[in-house]
Structures are given as structure tokens and as C-alpha cells.
Amino acid sequence: MEPEPKDLIVLGAIKNGIKKFDKIKKTTQIDAEELNAILESLEKRGMISVQEKKGWLGPKVELVTTEKGDREVDERVHEMQEKWNQMSLLYKSGDKQKLKQYMDDNKSFLPTMMFFGIMDMMMFSMMFGMMGMMMSDYVPQESIPDGLEGDGMDGGADMSDGGFDFDIGF
Structure with a gap:
């Protein structure tokens, strides 16, 4: 059974060593x-197991992936890498329609x-610039890294004066 993307993100975070609920919540947003429903499902x-450990301030709960969970993350990451490679090929070929369709499908x-x-x-x-679209049409705003919120057309540069402005420090 293929996990939902958010399930996979949570599973990946746990596999990468984020073991506490609050840190998983912060990292995955x-x-x-x-998150609680996702963890229960996993x-x-x-895919995961809950381990209680003794700490100085009392028992603490940590989440760890099982072998099955590790395999699932590895397989899905491999599949996503193949999807990204396909998107890259479509972008490099310049075929806007096929790229847009592939992105819509995925x-x-x-x-x-x-x-x-x-x-x-x-x-x-x-890719978004080539298609004349905004990244937020495909990716939720909270998932877009800082500095890439622009429309993708010019990488966020302000070229309203029609030229380039290079500051070489003199």
C-alpha cells in the first residue's frame, strides 16, 4: 500500500532522526x-514503533522507523528521483505541454x-517560468522555500527598468 505524501514526509523525518512529536510537527509543518492521525496510521x-525510554526528567517517548518503514521511504525516494529525472528531461526538451501534463499528473x-x-x-x-505559471499553482505556499515565492518568471529579480544592474563593489 503506497502511503500518502504527508505520511511519507513524516516517515522520512523519523527515519532521518527526528524522533519527538514536537520536532516532527515543526519540521513537517x-x-x-x-500529525497524530498520521503517526497512528504509520x-x-x-512503519514506525513507539519506544519509551527513561530520561532524567522521567520517561520519554521516541518514534523510530521499522525495517518496513525504512524500505518504504527508500523505495518512494527512488521513485520520486525517477519522476524528477523525467521532469528534468521534459524541461530540457522544451516541451511545455508534456511538462505541464506530467506535473499535473504528479x-x-x-x-x-x-x-x-x-x-x-x-x-x-x-520550469514554472517556461510555462508562464506560478509555483504556488502546484505547491502549497507553506512548502515553498524562502526566496522562491515569486512567480518563477524572473527568479525574483526586479528588472522593471529594462536592464541589468550589476554592483561590482567599486
């Missing part, structure tokens, strides 16, 4: 109620690709 499916995986660092963000923003 998923609200507490939804535990029921045998829209739900774009935030997950960002989370796992699979995509080249510069190329991704240039």
Missing part, C-alpha cells in the same frame, strides 16, 4: 491533530520531492 501499518508528490531535497530548486522555478 503539519498541524498536531493531523504505527498500525508497522502534483501531489511535488512538496514531498522538496522535503526530501530531490529536486533542483533553481531548475524547478525555471
Whole structure:
């Protein structure tokens, strides 16, 4: 059973060593109620286990991935890498229609690709520029890294005066 993209993001965060609920919540930017439901689902499916450890201030709960969870993350990351490679090829070929269709078909995986660092963000923003679209048409605003909120057309540069402005420090 293929996990939903948010499930995969949470599973990946845990696999990468984020073991506490609050840190997972902060890293994944998923609200507490939804995160709790995702964690319960992952535990029921045998992807994670809950471990209680003794700490100085009393017992503490840590979440860890199981072998099944590790395999799932590795397989999905590999699949997303293949999807990104296909998107890159479509971009390099200059076929706007095929690229747009491919991105439409794989829209739900774009935030997950960002989370796992699979995509080249510069190329991704240039894809939107080529298609004359905004990144927020495909990716939720909270998932877009700082500095890339622009429309993707010019990489955020202000060229309203029609020319380039280079400051060489003299």
C-alpha cells in the first residue's frame, strides 16, 4: 500500500532522526491533530514503533522507523528521483505541454520531492517560468522555500527598468 505524501514526509523525518512529536510537527509543518492521525496510521501499518525510554526528567517517548518503514521511504525516494529525472528531461526538451501534463499528473508528490531535497530548486522555478505559471499553482505556499515565492518568471529579480544592474563593489 503506497502511503500518502504527508505520511511519507513524516516517515522520512523519523527515519532521518527526528524522533519527538514536537520536532516532527515543526519540521513537517503539519498541524498536531493531523500529525497524530498520521503517526497512528504509520504505527498500525508497522512503519514506525513507539519506544519509551527513561530520561532524567522521567520517561520519554521516541518514534523510530521499522525495517518496513525504512524500505518504504527508500523505495518512494527512488521513485520520486525517477519522476524528477523525467521532469528534468521534459524541461530540457522544451516541451511545455508534456511538462505541464506530467506535473499535473504528479502534483501531489511535488512538496514531498522538496522535503526530501530531490529536486533542483533553481531548475524547478525555471520550469514554472517556461510555462508562464506560478509555483504556488502546484505547491502549497507553506512548502515553498524562502526566496522562491515569486512567480518563477524572473527568479525574483526586479528588472522593471529594462536592464541589468550589476554592483561590482567599486
